[in-house]
Amino acid sequence: MNSSMITASVTAGQLQQKLDTISNNIANVNTTGFKRREVTFSDLLHQQINNQTNPNYEMGRLTPAGLRSGVGAKVASTALRLDQGSLVGTDRELDFAITQPNHFFRIGIEENGEQIEYLTRDGAFYLSEDPDNPDLVTIVTSNGDFLLNGGFERISFPLDFEEIQLSPEGMLNITLNDGTVLNAGQLALTHVHKPQLLEAAGNNLYRLPDFAALGYAEADMLEEVPGNEGRLMQGSLEASNVDLGREMNELLTTQRHYQFTTRAMSIADEMAGLVNGIRR
Structure with a gap:
């Protein structure tokens, strides 16, 4: 008993x-x-x-x-x-849907004066004042965390813009009020080869594990790929796969x-x- x-x-x-x-x-x-x-x-x-x-x-x-x-x-x-969720059209310039599995946006979060990198599939982004330059705006998540480009840096551009457009090559082209087209950098994605090792960090974010402790090389786990038309769709969002x-x-x-x-x-x-x- x-x-x-x-x-x-x-x-x-x-x-x-x-x-x-x-x-x-x-x-x-x-x-x-x-x-x-x-x-x-x-x-x-x-x-x-x-x-x-x-x-x-x-x-x-x-x-x-x-x-x-x-x-x-x-x-x-x-x-x-990581089954692909359905794509929902929004016609919003700062909405980007990832169209392939195992790909993630790279997000930078300031913690104790240091930028810690996280991953997410949430493509709903917003504009916020650049903390280093009040004349610029930067692209952030709904929690105010920074979207990073292919060089792992913030994406910033002048306040006086008129349009944001994603080129077929994954470049963010900013059209200013005077008609000038500014290249704000390439929107890159992180391809995770072993996504089951990702650690949930809350707020729809994933934390990268300690690769050395697991016996893996980072190059074998991650691959940075351009956010071109084959992987990203502007003006759409990926719904939950639940x-x-x-x-x-x-x-x-x-x-x-x-x-x-x-x-x-x-x-x-x-x-x-x-x-x-x-x-x-």
Whole structure:
């Protein structure tokens, strides 16, 4: 009975993690560029119990001998699924949709006077005053973090502009009020070859891992590619790749599994109460 309680309680805790993951997916069904996560399970340790000491009683047995007693299941992985989301037209100059998987925008965040680089698929950008020059504006995310170009620098241009256009080569061309066309730099993307190693950093951002600690060279993990027409689409956004119907089905199934697990704990507790209540 104690084994039943342990197995059920361990599995219930792991099922709660899956419920949390599904809830996070559902909560971000309308988040631009969001990528869902999928939970998989694996068995925990188990032991072989040889309950039959006389082999003569096992003659003709077709099933494996003995009993296998496990202690539940655990979350094996929470995989990031980078399936392409649908493209939604916005006709907005600062909306850029990535059209290929495993590609990300490079974002720079100031932390303790140092620029830390993050990745995102969210292509909804805005303009903000350049902190180094009040006569310039720079492209930022909705949280005020800087969009970086191919040289890992901010994209800045004068305030008196009229139009922002992405060229087929991935160049950002800024048309000023006097008709002058200014090249603000190339909009580059980061191609991640092993996206499962990315660490979620919140706010729809991903943090790059410590490649040296993992035994990888950065050149084997990342590749900077130009944001040309084959990879970027101006005036559009990539929607979340969360399928609400599928997530609701997974939610109901997991809740039912959780219900069965808690019922097993309740039954084990009732059996323990019956045993403890037996009197001579």
